[in-house]
Amino acid sequence: MxxxxxxxxxxxxxxxxxxxxxxxxxxxxxxxxxxxxxxxxxxxxxxxxxxxxxxxxxxxxxxxxxxxxxxxxxxxxxxxxxxxxxxxxSDVSAQEFEELLKTRCWLEERALRESIANGSPEWEERVVLANYRLSRMPRSEASDHFVANKEWEAQHKHFHMTLISECGSSMLLKFCDQLYDQAIRYRQLSGTKAYPARDIAEEHSAICDSVLARDADLAADLLVKHYRRTSKFLSDELND
Amino acid sequence: MxxxxxxxxxxxxxxxxxxxxxxxxxxxxxxxxxxxxxxxxxxxxxxxxxxxxxxxxxxxxxxxxxxxxxxxxxxxxxxxxxxxxxxxxSDVSAQEFEELLKTRCWLEERALRESIANGSPEWEERVVLANYRLSRMPRSEASDHFVANKEWEAQHKHFHMTLISECGSSMLLKFCDQLYDQAIRYRQLSGTKAYPARDIAEEHSAICDSVLARDADLAADLLVKHYRRTSKFLSDELND
DNA sequence: TACGGTGATTTTATAGATATTTTTGCAATT
DNA sequence: AATTGCAAAAATATCTATAAAATCACCGTA
Structure with missing residues (x-):
């Protein structure tokens, strides 16, 4: 069976x-x-x-x-x-995107806190590895202008899903997965042309560090801010 | 259009x-x-x-x-x-049921807190009304032994969905709805024969009161306990 | 007992038939 | 002349029936 x-x-x-x-x-x-x-x-x-x-x-x-x-x-x-x-x-709208972002933060924060509370040492290693792999990947395929790198996208998702993977609920994980893909659609739709110059890799590493330190409050805060920052640009564009 | x-x-x-x-x-x-x-x-x-x-x-x-x-x-x-x-x-299992319950508590707590923070006066009225209608409904169709009352089930769901209806996220509502129906299935499967004699109507009213008082901490606590109590019996049966 | 082939069951896909919606054209009325 | 209402036709979605591909169970053989 x-x-x-x-x-x-x-x-x-x-x-x-x-x-x-x-x-x-x-x-x-x-x-x-x-x-x-x-x-x-x-x-x-x-x-x-x-x-x-x-x-x-x-x-x-x-x-x-x-x-x-x-x-x-x-x-x-x-x-x-x-x-x-x-x-x-399905149609898209600025309002729906706001909802999406909000919901994602709620769910992932909970999932992250649970993961930090329950995560095994083996999980810590997976987080470190996912972060390392992501950091080695160029964000854009071209160096002079932005061209979405499929491999980076995959590793990015993998990193975030790994963070919450030990939350203890496959249902919650499924919901987060769904919402993540919804968000990707919005990112693709809103011309990905002028992307922020901020150091995203640094943000990921900070999250990683706080997770390893088992500092749930800090990790949750960093994660939520990370999402809000990434989304700020899209919101502005959609609201035109 | x-x-x-x-x-x-x-x-x-x-x-x-x-x-x-x-x-x-x-x-x-x-x-x-x-x-x-x-x-x-x-x-x-x-x-x-x-x-x-x-x-x-x-x-x-x-x-x-x-x-x-x-x-x-x-x-x-x-x-x-x-x-x-x-x-x-889909198969069922005690483990999955535990997950289901846990996830439901996480999501509904968040949704309830948001509803309490954002809910309009019109929402308060809907909560009161839903609770009243539920209270007027007999839990069982027969008085000597338990026979599931479809109408009570519908009103019960309606009450709980009303509580969280102003959380500001249609996605979160959809997830809660899905999980609720999953839970109903478990309730139906586990012989609904010997149901607890506790005063469920009283529990609902208590939740209702705390919501109207906008006491989020109390409301969340009551709601979660309500679910855990209702589920205790099913868990025991499934673990045989 | 383990292995491999053969027939029956079941899933999956295609093609054709039916019912519904949408569009188009025409006529009558304002 | 423009607009509304109606009816017929085209387009499209939906469903049924049938054919092809895959899986499973059984039995015989090594």
Whole structure:
């Protein structure tokens, strides 16, 4: 009964780099991931009508897999379904972004405090390692202007998820994961052009240090400020 | 553009009592709700394999709607999907129940505190009203032995959701809603036979009073204790 | 007992049929 | 002339039925 079955509960973004070997996943899973990527990246812009026929062609699959993938995406709040009237990409708004940020801070603060209270020494090592790997990664692919570095994004998410990974609740982790991906979408949408020059790596290290010192109040404070700072720019742009 | 379209984001359970007039919902929505009910009630027991053909007959719809409904249910964590191997009802465990309870307390405490901080006078009135309606409702349909009263269940949920309704985050509300329904499933599964004789109505009123007094610390404490008490019995049973 | 093949069951995907919504065009009225 | 109302047509979503792919259970053989 304890089979190591792959449950496609919420396939992570990093699954994109499949080793082209054993492609034994279902069409639905593939469609789900591709659609998800295209919505997060902004290629499928907010509010856009998602016509089945159009998608069927674009991704070269039948209607059922598309339909199922879209159904799955509604729960991630990336797609909205209107009975008898099809699907559309979820809208974005400055107000929703504020909500998102606020909720993220609430949930991650709690999760971080619990992790600090319960985390094992092995967890501490994972935090250190995640921070190190992130610090070695260039934020931008080009040095003169900003070009989002996919690998940095992946490591960044990994670092933040590692921080809260020992909170003791897989449900809370799932919620944080969902909210994180929602936030990425907003970041992608708002032109990532002029990014702040502040030292983000330094902020991460500070969080890391406070976690190792098991100083929950400090860690929570640093984490929340980190998020608020990162989000400040997006808020300003969205409010134009 | 500002049409009052009905978004079937997460159809509530109470939608079951449709006025048989304009049945303009899709087969998928109907299948979703019926499946959901049957899983929560325990008719479709945990771990059970959900064969498409079987369900197709039982609910008298085609494969597509069933498949889509099941996809939707995976995100509510009521159904698990295994690529190429179909669907099954999510398993339950004492450990998961503990997690559920813990997470619910964390999230609802935060939401309650925010509601108390931001709630309008109109919100206070809604809380009072919800508590009154709940208090007028018999807990059990029979007086000599316990028979779950659907109407009481609905009012109970409504009371708790009203408490946190002004937390300022629709996302947090959605999470609480999801966790609440998960908990109902556990309550239904664990034989609801011997229910505690404690005065639950009194506990609700106490929470109500502390909310009206805007005493966040007291309200949060009462709420959490309320949940832990209600859950104590289930935990004991599950741990057998 | 372990291994491998074969048939039945079940999942998954496609294609075609039906029902609904949206658009378009026309006519009647203001 | 412009606008509203209606009806037919096109587009689209939804559902059913059928075919293809994968998994599972069983049995025989080494």
């Amino acid at each position: 304890g089979d190591p079955l792959k449950i496609s509960d919420a396939p992570a973004l990093d699954d994109a780099n499949a080793p082209d070997g054993v492609g034994s996943e279902s069409m639905t899973s593939r469609a789900y991931m591709r659609l998800r990527e295209d919505i997060i990246s902004g290629e499928l812009e907010p509010g856009r009508k998602l016509k089945i026929e159009e998608l069927r062609r674009k991704y070269d699959v039948g209607t059922s897999p598309i339909r199922e993938a879209l159904s799955l995406l509604t729960s991630d709040h990336f797609v909205e379904r209107i009975d008898q009237r099809g699907f559309r990409v | 500002g049409d009052p379209l009905k978004i079937s984001d997460a159809p509530a359970l109470d939608d079951a009592n449709a006025p048989d007039g304009v049945g303009s919902e899709s087969m998928t929505s109907r299948a979703y709700m019926r499946l959901r009910e049957d899983i929560i009630s325990g008719e479709l027991e945990p771990g059970r394999k959900l064969k498409i053909e079987e369900l197709r007959r039982k609910y008298d719809v085609g494969t597509s709607p069933i498949r889509e409904a099941l996809s939707l249910l995976t995100s509510d964590h009521f159904v698990e999907r295994i690529d190429q191997r179909g669907f099954r009802v």
